[in-house]
Amino acid sequence: MSRVVTFGELLLRLSPPSHLRLTQARSFDLYYGCAEANVAASLSKFGVSVKFITAVPDNELGESSLSMLRSFGVEPISFIQGKRLGIYYFEQGASERPGKVVYDREDSSFSTLKKGMINWEDAFKDADWFHWSGITPSLTLELAEICEEALTVASRMGLTISADLNFRPTLWKYGKKANEIMPNLVQYCDFLLGGADESENVLGITVEENATREEIYTKWMEKFPKLKNIVSTRRIKANASSNGLNAVFWDGKKLYRSQKYYVSHIIDRIGAGDAFMAGIIYGMITWPEDHQMALEFAVAATCLKHSISGDINLATVNEIKALMEGSGGGRVSR
Amino acid sequence: MSRVVTFGELLLRLSPPSHLRLTQARSFDLYYGCAEANVAASLSKFGVSVKFITAVPDNELGESSLSMLRSFGVEPISFIQGKRLGIYYFEQGASERPGKVVYDREDSSFSTLKKGMINWEDAFKDADWFHWSGITPSLTLELAEICEEALTVASRMGLTISADLNFRPTLWKYGKKANEIMPNLVQYCDFLLGGADESENVLGITVEENATREEIYTKWMEKFPKLKNIVSTRRIKANASSNGLNAVFWDGKKLYRSQKYYVSHIIDRIGAGDAFMAGIIYGMITWPEDHQMALEFAVAATCLKHSISGDINLATVNEIKALMEGSGGGRVSR
Amino acid sequence: MSRVVTFGELLLRLSPPSHLRLTQARSFDLYYGCAEANVAASLSKFGVSVKFITAVPDNELGESSLSMLRSFGVEPISFIQGKRLGIYYFEQGASERPGKVVYDREDSSFSTLKKGMINWEDAFKDADWFHWSGITPSLTLELAEICEEALTVASRMGLTISADLNFRPTLWKYGKKANEIMPNLVQYCDFLLGGADESENVLGITVEENATREEIYTKWMEKFPKLKNIVSTRRIKANASSNGLNAVFWDGKKLYRSQKYYVSHIIDRIGAGDAFMAGIIYGMITWPEDHQMALEFAVAATCLKHSISGDINLATVNEIKALMEGSGGGRVSR
């Protein structure tokens, strides 16, 4: 089976239970996760062998975040350094009240990583896929440079490289804009998750207002010739409790469109993009020639993620396939 | 008032709270119930006098399951024997993620019941209705035979006999198929809850693919001449969080159709069929000549059950009537 | 900034968690609030300076109810007397099962207030708005008379006076009908929240069955010449879990209609009217000339309240404005 390596930060998520607002909370439910870790855990649950490279502090929070990954079978390679695990407070939304994230992740252990610390050759040994996301280079300039370190090694060692652009405007605070940093990193990628609204902001590629996705992605591939596939997801008629979902896959020639799902009662939408990313990586590994199949698997995975608490998609391959084959939530499985 | 006797197994249900998955659970909410017990408790809540015959182990779980029934006013007649109370783990579904039942009910106290143990004459004294379901004969051959014991006595003593076919393919494990056992038992019944998809599998009656319900039920009544009424329910546009609901009642001549309800936010759909069954028994007792009324009562009862946690319908007669009369959930009752 | 004074009772609300029914409860979640207090807390959260006049017993429940108000920045002026804090038990509804209120509020400390106890001149010093509701005069005749005391002083001191008719038939138990008491109090009001169905019962004004709201409100203004504005809200296609919402504002000349919201997943609808009332008072203070704006603010406020547990609207001015401007619940706010 393939081996995937991911690299990123683990955060502690603190959420009031039962749809309470942050100001009402007397207790917080506690999850560990974040973009790339969510991808790693979901892939491991699919049966893929995964390493996750990170840094956590030498305290109970750091230890617990790694235990969580281990419980999924992910092998963490973690530097134990720095003084704190980053936090985000998350208030679940409902109906027309949007969910709310309050970040408290600065000065984390992960942000103390320095160039040269990580032995990328070792990390990538026996691996054939490297996944990263736009969160990491948004945190510090050094982390952006570490990404480049990783990408040059991964590239040289012949790994397939995927990225989720994951643009969070409020995170880019160290003086550089996303589109000053990201294009240099995206050039190494074979596979991209990104939407039209990230074209200018993240990739520095201006697109016309009414450009089709085919046109946009064609431009992206022109700028980044190594890119082979681009995917993106779309929410439809969304409020905080329900939305439609579908996705597209562009392979440079054809735009594959997934079936559409309607998520009528969202349990937790955090990590939906990561669930999609894990799904599409699994799909590419499993059905490398069948892009429609890979896409359908990924969008069904993200559909199920909306029904699962926490950052990580706990849906199994069999559950996702059952949904793809039309067996939705209407019958109790006995 | 009428007296109803039911016979069946009590299970312990263990469910993670707050829509968590089984693999996420750090605690389980705990309910006691199962098909016939749910019918018994609901009927008792409607004011009907009910006995429930079962067997439980001599431990705290057995004791608690009987206490639960007593709290509803049901009179349990229980053998205290065997070594364990059966369990089922239940994971609530959401949207397109189906609910999931994991059974761990083998070797239960109930399954140690033997022919000749139960004094059915005593049990049925002063009673006028006996209800059983297809769960019991699915568990062991001996239990199937005990059902027959009960049915012959109930028949002889002139009780009205109802059954819920309740086909669960995964339960029939002792070497007999449902349709090798059930027809022999159904022949004693006056009243049946069963759907078209159970015709072949449970009753051994082949029906044409496009047969109407009138046609199917006519065939059933031909095979089982004692049968007077057949009812069945239908879910419409269902996912794990919402569905439409209606039901039909066949009296050999006419197919009564209930109004249709839309359950937009399911709290717990386990026991929905049992809620219907209790509703229709109550309806038959209360309005023996008005099948439409009985049917409407039963379908409104099952509609309300979907809004109630646990296996047992806690809706009162007044609440069900209010819904039948058009007063739905839109106004707070003060 | 304006200063608002409100007057009313604080109740302890006891609700089973997780949509459990009252008969299933092993614990109650606990909130303090009630009509006018909810208005006070919401206004204080909007940044308005608010006093709340009440009476509570000399025990931990009384103390906690005042602490709750103080936590919002409301200044309580409370008589510490009498023997108990009123209670209401609240069972959350779901789908077609309506929410249910069981009152246990008789003989409360608030109902021991006597005429002459409250120094209304002091209370209204520096204030420019007085708000009361139809709950208070429904409780005891003495409280109705205290309302009149307050209204004559407020009137004389030139405060704007608003009332929420808030008709609860089950509360009027002391021998007078609402329409024997309320008209005498409504005559002092500048601003009214009330619906067509309250015309006869509360105001003693008979209206024709097909009368338009313009016609009804015109009649009201004829009877109560001090009245300048009337507002009312409407639920559309409601069950206990979802409903549409809109509202109207009548200024004697024009009927302003708000945009319509659809609340697809109600978390808690108690206090929705109070949220609207707080919103419209804030709107009148902030945009005294722009009735459409005030109305839109109020209806967006009540829309958000449906997504918030407890009696009190915790939505901020910014959150309400964001919703008015079209930014609903579909995106996580980071």
Next chain:
Amino acid sequence: MSRVVTFGELLLRLSPPSHLRLTQARSFDLYYGCAEANVAASLSKFGVSVKFITAVPDNELGESSLSMLRSFGVEPISFIQGKRLGIYYFEQGASERPGKVVYDREDSSFSTLKKGMINWEDAFKDADWFHWSGITPSLTLELAEICEEALTVASRMGLTISADLNFRPTLWKYGKKANEIMPNLVQYCDFLLGGADESENVLGITVEENATREEIYTKWMEKFPKLKNIVSTRRIKANASSNGLNAVFWDGKKLYRSQKYYVSHIIDRIGAGDAFMAGIIYGMITWPEDHQMALEFAVAATCLKHSISGDINLATVNEIKALMEGSGGGRVSR
């Protein structure tokens, strides 16, 4: 087996979880119980057949309180009348912070009972023991008179009559002192639970400061010649989390002293006296000639009650006997 009848009020108890103070509570744990009901439930758990006569309101709280009793196998005979179930708030103490009860029980359904309502002859048919406590006559004069009604009938029908003096000074509010009412009722009793400090206040019997218990109880028996046995319990070196415990039994000739227990970690001390009372009634029924045995059973029962949450002793006969025989808490029972 003997049949016991008890008569008294059912209260709703509301307690913050986890030793929180009332002012910190965001939720209340909920129990139903009170003096005589606790005795009834414990006796039923011991296998004694018990009826409980009471009145509750026609709402969910009333229904739930009766369901609780039924779950123990107690047969409630309840008038459904009046407007509320009485409440007491209970704050668990810890170490030097005493537990705290805040009563809110006035105007309860039970206090609306009237003389002549209860058919005592029916109630006592087939019974041989009647138990009441000093709580009931403290509530209203009418209830005191109903007690006398019951006592004359029970006396005439030859039942053994027991009472727990249960003096709560704060409850006697209707204008009579306990010692103006209670002696008239105690004269019917065969069996009494009462301590030296209740002699003057409850029975109107002045005792010298240094009187021994033998001397005090001799005086009691002189005043109440029907009295055959008197018991009392004592806490030793008590704080809110731990205390020693023992008890005495006076049969007019000899003072039996129980062994002493040390309760090192109190879980809940509410109902400890009721657990003792149930224990001694069970003991008197089971070992009518062996007062030491009955006493040891009762004090071991109350010792175990301290380890059990809620008002009701859930210890079984076997568990109590095991403790009497020296098998304390030091070994896990497997």
Next chain:
Amino acid sequence: MSRVVTFGELLLRLSPPSHLRLTQARSFDLYYGCAEANVAASLSKFGVSVKFITAVPDNELGESSLSMLRSFGVEPISFIQGKRLGIYYFEQGASERPGKVVYDREDSSFSTLKKGMINWEDAFKDADWFHWSGITPSLTLELAEICEEALTVASRMGLTISADLNFRPTLWKYGKKANEIMPNLVQYCDFLLGGADESENVLGITVEENATREEIYTKWMEKFPKLKNIVSTRRIKANASSNGLNAVFWDGKKLYRSQKYYVSHIIDRIGAGDAFMAGIIYGMITWPEDHQMALEFAVAATCLKHSISGDINLATVNEIKALMEGSGGGRVSR
């Protein structure tokens, strides 16, 4: 009544429930507090008028921390600035497993306060007591300098000044030792809470190993001539679940010794010192001439704090007095 001003940081405390370890936590209970805020809230609960000066971030956590203070009646004067509220994770200990604090408080809003920001003249207007602790100057050099700002103004305006040395070695990280900073601040104080082990480390005063407290405190008063009173507390035979407690008060002439309490079951020992501090301030205000009385009040206050969850002492003046008068936890208060 006196007016007290305190100055310090508000922290968010996150604790696993039910004695779970941090690595086991699936949820955190949430409290807001810290040294000086705990003193402020307790004093306010005693009826003293209190202002609390601090800085919190412009988010829900900051808002909630201020709401908590307001709920006690404390008037917060808060700068809304900086990016985060400091956190400490707290694991309750048990028996021989010590409680554990993991700080994550660096870079908090409070630590962004700058000299000159706070208008101390305004803050101290109408006040007569200023309290601070050694936590604040341990955080940043700027905060130490702000303390001096405050102290010079308070001194000039004639306020009584108290300090709790509160030495936490792990907090002093900015390059200065406590005894390089604290003496300069302590010189302004009238009243000190400090133990012998802080003499060298905090005050730079070397004491002989066997020095009596009289000798030590005499040395302190020599170095800081403004000091009038010194108090300190002592734990005896402590493990994480129980300890004895007493305290001393030195007025330059006489060493007053409090009675000794034994806390047999600790609920929460965080804030015990702050409870003592609030008690002694209240005592000094109420019984300025009776040092024994003030001391007994303070030590009884801290005894009760050990029975209360969270950082803040919720004991009332009456409860503390009852304990002082010998009425401990052994009786339920009704």
Next chain:
Amino acid sequence: MSRVVTFGELLLRLSPPSHLRLTQARSFDLYYGCAEANVAASLSKFGVSVKFITAVPDNELGESSLSMLRSFGVEPISFIQGKRLGIYYFEQGASERPGKVVYDREDSSFSTLKKGMINWEDAFKDADWFHWSGITPSLTLELAEICEEALTVASRMGLTISADLNFRPTLWKYGKKANEIMPNLVQYCDFLLGGADESENVLGITVEENATREEIYTKWMEKFPKLKNIVSTRRIKANASSNGLNAVFWDGKKLYRSQKYYVSHIIDRIGAGDAFMAGIIYGMITWPEDHQMALEFAVAATCLKHSISGDINLATVNEIKALMEGSGGGRVSR
């Protein structure tokens, strides 16, 4: 570092929260563990590399039990077969109410293991210690034979072999007595945890009533010449909430006695023996020559276990050493 292999069953433990009795439970807290698994997890937490061999069913419970082990870094080698995970219900005791275990573990996946299934050579490759307990051979005769399989291979490959006799009379149900099976297995052991009361029942070695431990253990070593060390623990003055603790270590020549600890507030005593076992294995590996040191480590480990919820000791090497060095629970660690 050494590598340890353990072999045994994983159970699901279901416990009511907050000291509730099993019959009161509305929810169960959920832990996975059992004798040998607890040893494995604790050793892994100490930094030892551990494999655990077991069998679990192909469902969510089986998956979760393995995830738990992985989260500690243990490498599970599990057969996925059979139909159920064994369960035990555990009711926490308090004071004189003993804790209670209700087993429901028959017919588990583990009990379906057959001889020849496990490749012991592979399992023991690179390992130097094998640990098993008397639980496994008590379950089925086949499991006893599998133990012998393992022991012969481990013996041949030169691993150190340890066993915990762990005598549970209620488990030996397949027709053999413990002392018919265990001696044959114990003969392979180098290291034993067992008490005097197991001599006759488990090892078939009769000892005189007043025999010293030296005498008893000498007899054991005579019968089992491979045995090098024997340890045992003792509880002193135990009730369900507190006990003293100490232990001894016999090396054939000298009886080492540990210091004594007093656990004043037990949080959870399940797994105390397993915590000791893990401690002594760690001690033997770390200080092979210093038996006193190893013993002190083990007894301090078990002391801390009593303060930790669940079956598994979460104390770290540093925490245990701190306790050994006298730093108990009296100070908060910051």
